[in-house]
Amino acid sequence: MNRVVGWTGRIVVGLLVVFLLAPMALVAVMSFSSDAYLAFPPDHWGSRQYSTLFGSREWTADALRSAGIALAATVISVLAAALLVLGLGRTGLRAKNAIVAFCTLPMLVPGVALAMALYGFLAKINVLDTFAGVILSHAALCLPFALFVLWPAMQATSPDLELAAMTLGARRGRAWWDTTIRALARTLLAATIIAFVTSFDESTLVVFVGGPATMTLPLAIFNSVSTGVDPVITAIATLLIVGTAVLMSAAEALGAKERTR
Numbered sequence: 001m002n003r004v005v006g007w008t009g010r011i012v013v014g015l016l017v018v019f020l021l022a023p024m025a026l027v028a029v030m031s032f033s034s035d036a037y038l039a040f041p042p043d044h045w046g047s048r049q050y051s052t053l054f055g056s057r058e059w060t061a062d063a064l065r066s067a068g069i070a071l072a073a074t075v076i077s078v079l080a081a082a083l084l085v086l087g088l089g090r091t092g093l094r095a096k097n098a099i100v101a102f103c104t105l106p107m108l109v110p111g112v113a114l115a116m117a118l119y120g121f122l123a124k125i126n127v128l129d130t131f132a133g134v135i136l137s138h139a140a141l142c143l144p145f146a147l148f149v150l151w152p153a154m155q156a157t158s159p160d161l162e163l164a165a166m167t168l169g170a171r172r173g174r175a176w177w178d179t180t181i182r183a184l185a186r187t188l189l190a191a192t193i194i195a196f197v198t199s200f201d202e203s204t205l206v207v208f209v210g211g212p213a214t215m216t217l218p219l220a221i222f223n224s225v226s227t228g229v230d231p232v233i234t235a236i237a238t239l240l241i242v243g244t245a246v247l248m249s250a251a252e253a254l255g256a257k258e259r260t261r
Contacts, residue, residue, distance in 0.1 A: 024241050027234050027238060027241070028234075028238045028241070029041070029042075030042060031049050031050070031238040032045055032047065032049070033046070033048070033049065033231060034046030034047075036231065038231050038234070049231055049232050049234055049235035050235045052232050052235075056232070058220075059217075059236065062215055062219075062220040063217045065214070065215065065216060065217075066200050066216040066217040066218065067200065069131065069134055069135055069199065069214070070196050070199035071196065072131075072135045072139075073136075073142055073195070074142060074195040074196045074199060076139040077140075077142035077143040077145075077146050077199075078142075078146045078188065078191050078195055080139070080143055081143055081146035081147045081191065082150060082188065084100070084103065085147065085150045085151050085154040086154070086180065088100065089154040089157070089180075103144060103147055104144040104148055106140060106143070107145065111204040111205070112204060114140075114205070115137075115204050115205045115207065115208040115209065116208060118140065118205065118208065118209055119208040119209055122136070122137070122209050128209055129209070129210055129211035129212075129213055129214060130213075130214070133209050133210070133214075134205070134206055134209055134216075138199040138205065141198060141199065141205060142195035142199050145191070145194050145195055146191040146192075146194070149187060149190055149194060150184065150187055150188070153184055153187040154180075154184065157180055190250075190252075193247045193248070193250055194248070197244055197248060200217075200218075201218060201240070201244065202216075202218060203218035203219050203222050206219050207219060207222075217236070217240075221236060221237070
């Protein structure tokens with residue numbers, strides 16, 4: 001009986017994995033089509049979609065713009081998260097866990113609700129359809145993910161290392177840098193990767209707070225699908241899937257190394 005239950009569980013899990021991965025595999029296969037339209041299976045095979053993608057100024061500009069916004073939002077969110085965990089991690093506040101939990105609430109709020117709230121706030125400070133507004137919005141979205149990675153690692157870091165450094169003559173800042181920051185180096189890198197991927201793949205926020213001047217790659221893909229499917233998006237989607245998988249695997253590997261220390 002136990003063997004039957006075990007095999008049934010494996011079959012169900014296997015079917016779920018196939019169900020989740022099949023669309024991505026289908027898109028990857030269609031990206032190697034040389035047709036001017038979407039078809040499965042393709043009538044002609046080749047690298048037409050990739051050559052068109054890399055030869056297009058519009059798609060390249062959107063990708064570079066997304067990368068720039070994601071990089072700026074990542075720096076802001078990871079720096080803010082690092083300062084927050086450093087400040088709270090070495091205090092005796094009883095509510096510090098509640099403060100961190102409050103800061104991670106955007107992870108639980110529906111994306112549209114968060115976008116509408118940010119729209120109202122950014123409209124009041126007159127930064128709608130600006131890079132500053134989009135970057136701040138993405139940073140607000142990425143901050144909870146950075147905190148979710150950094151806070152457990154900070155709690156696992158012993159304050160005795162800092163005290164030992166200060167007893168040897170190091171100031172507070174130097175003690176933080178030489179002990180705690182170095183101990184959190186891998187976790188900081190993992191948080192940076194997760195924040196970058198989160199920002200780069202975001203499309204809902206920019207619909208509300210952005211505009212033509214701040215067009216990002218995910219939004220350009222959405223517009224392309226809405227107005228007429230361009231087969232080039234299969235190549236873009238494949239590259240995004242592969243890139244996201246590689247970065248998230250690197251983040252997980254870094255997190256695993258940190259947990260085994």
